[in-house]
Amino acid sequence: MKRERIRKVLLILLLLIFIGSAAILAGYIKQYMDARARNDQAQAFVHMQTEPQADEPEQTEADVPAAPPVPPEVDFASLQKINSDICAWLWMPGTQITYPILHGSNNERYLDTAFNGEHSVSGSIFMDARNNGDFSDENTIIYGHNMKDHSMFGTLKKYRDQAFADGHRLVYIITPEKTLVYRVFAVYDTQAVDQCYTRSFDGAQARTAEIERAARRSNITPEVEPAQVERYITLSTCTVSDANRLVLQAYFLEEQE
Numbered sequence: 001m002k003r004e005r006i007r008k009v010l011l012i013l014l015l016l017i018f019i020g021s022a023a024i025l026a027g028y029i030k031q032y033m034d035a036r037a038r039n040d041q042a043q044a045f046v047h048m049q050t051e052p053q054a055d056e057p058e059q060t061e062a063d064v065p066a067a068p069p070v071p072p073e074v075d076f077a078s079l080q081k082i083n084s085d086i087c088a089w090l091w092m093p094g095t096q097i098t099y100p101i102l103h104g105s106n107n108e109r110y111l112d113t114a115f116n117g118e119h120s121v122s123g124s125i126f127m128d129a130r131n132n133g134d135f136s137d138e139n140t141i142i143y144g145h146n147m148k149d150h151s152m153f154g155t156l157k158k159y160r161d162q163a164f165a166d167g168h169r170l171v172y173i174i175t176p177e178k179t180l181v182y183r184v185f186a187v188y189d190t191q192a193v194d195q196c197y198t199r200s201f202d203g204a205q206a207r208t209a210e211i212e213r214a215a216r217r218s219n220i221t222p223e224v225e226p227a228q229v230e231r232y233i234t235l236s237t238c239t240v241s242d243a244n245r246l247v248l249q250a251y252f253l254e255e256q257e
Helices: 002-043 078-081 156-160 162-167 204-217
Strands: 086-092 097-101 125-127 139-145 171-174 179-190 232-238 243-257
Touching: 002 097, 002 179, 078 086, 097 171, 139 243, 156 162, 156 179, 171 232, 179 204
Parallel strands: 097 125, 139 232
Antiparallel strands: 086 097, 086 171, 125 139, 171 179, 179 243, 232 243
8 A cells, every 4th residue: 555655656756757847948948939039030120132041052262153152131120119229131142140230338138139120939049239320440249049950040050061151151231231241260169258249459569469378279370461350350259168258250352332
């Protein structure tokens, strides 16, 4: 009789654990679905000039491209009515990365807040609050979560692969006034506190030294002339490695009206 009672108690405990685990999993899935729905809402304000294919290789410098990528048209007027902190749109051709960039008053707000101000587990892609909002700093830092469903900056890890990086070197930042084009030159793991997060330098020599340092750390071939780089962007996300941060850096290439 005693063994039977123990067996029933154990069964009840296992059932409660199962129900609790299922509820936690359901909540986790719902958070991701809600975050994806909010990201889809943002896409409604963007018109792609060409239909992008995720992970489609872009032409390398050794090839003659049929036509350069055409940046999307972004309805900033409507987006900024929703949230005036939206300062630009980030687009990396051939990847899943196409999101608004937020620029808040601190670096905590958009860790768990979507572009429309609602709570979101995926947060937003956001610029370092200490940067100028017009991308004029020598190094503009942009943060995003490494989501398990590969949303936000969840696909940046692919740039550790040389072949993938070579096919996806271009980064576009569309602002209400212009389009800024960058070219990826370095991808590497680092710590949350590192000099790669330096936003301005004491002269061109210090900036060049930092570009050279990034090139040496890079997992991919840099393809950069450090002394010619006047400004660049650093995309930063978290990792599960001991380094705990992955950064991708791209130098300013040209400006398009």
